[in-house]
Amino acid sequence: MTEIPAPPWGPTRKRAPRRVLSQDGIIAAALRIVDTEGIDAMSMRRVAQELGTGAASLYAHVAGRDELIALVLDRVRAEIHCPVPDPERWQEQVKDVMRQARAALAAHGDLARLSIETGVPTGENAMRTAEGVLAILAAGRLPVQVCAYGVDALALYVTAAAAEEAALAFRTGVTTAGKDDFLAQVRDYYKSLPSGQFPVITGMVDELMRDVGDERFEFGLDLLVSGLARHAAPAAGE
Structure with missing residues (x-):
């Protein structure tokens, strides 16, 4: 079924803001997980969940879990x-x-x-x-x-x-x-x-x-x- 457009006089809905990922944000999220759940819980998937995104999107900023651990340690x-x-x-x-x-x-x-x-x-x-x-x-x-x-x-x-x-x-x-x-x-x-x-x-x-x-x-x-x-x-x- 084709979605029909909303009437122009209806309530205005705000578009959900697009989450912009950064290496700093990924490191901060990983460190929160380490502090609350332990180092073993800190996976790329778990960090992605913390940030409300998919794990694949993290790889544009971090090569993998090993690099993320090194970055967290340096932070x-x-x-x-x-x-x-x-x-x-x-x-x-x-x-x-x-x-x-x-x-x-x-x-x-x-x-x-x-x-x-x-x-x-x-x-x-x-x-x-x-x-x-x-x-x-x-x-x-x-x-x-x-x-x-x-x-x-x-x-x-x-x-x-x-x-x-x-x-x-x-x-x-x-x-x-x-x-x-x-x-x-x-x-x-x-x-x-x-x-x-x-x-x-x-x-x-x-x-x-x-x-x-x-x-x-x-x-x-x-x-x-x-x-x-x-x-x-x-x-x-x-």
Whole structure:
């Protein structure tokens, strides 16, 4: 049946606005899904549903899920800010940037566990952060190769710490009570081990299971930074 035109005196209907897609909008939608549903839920189809369009329309802006993950990670890295290098405070500056990086990843659920899988980060924000950290390390009079190894080791540590936090949150239902119950189970298991076979573990269960604020993360961060500091060249006049 042929559709007849509406009479000119009838009510005027507004034409539904056409949704204009952009890479920024796609990244924002993907990040919303990661935050609310987890990284495994973030598929091209799911992102398209979030945007009210078809999955095929996303490929004009993003090559696929792998690229989208890399773009989402780089968007999160925009939350990291590097200071102007201060040779007198370079160690604390590096630690502060690493704290920012951990917080940025931890704020977005289990996104951190895919950071290593994306390979060498090449996004604009990743490059900006790497440049900033390398500049801080160089200001601390570290040899070039030490700077190169250092920025890599620091990134791996922060990513692993954030991924572990996300895995624990997933396992325990992201509640303090759930986390406490799980850690209590681990503690009881360690204590149940035969002390004759595992004397060291059973002798320091409380220390192994200590979980006080950021104490554990800060300990590891201090180990890395103080280790890097051992390679610093003497200052002029020393």
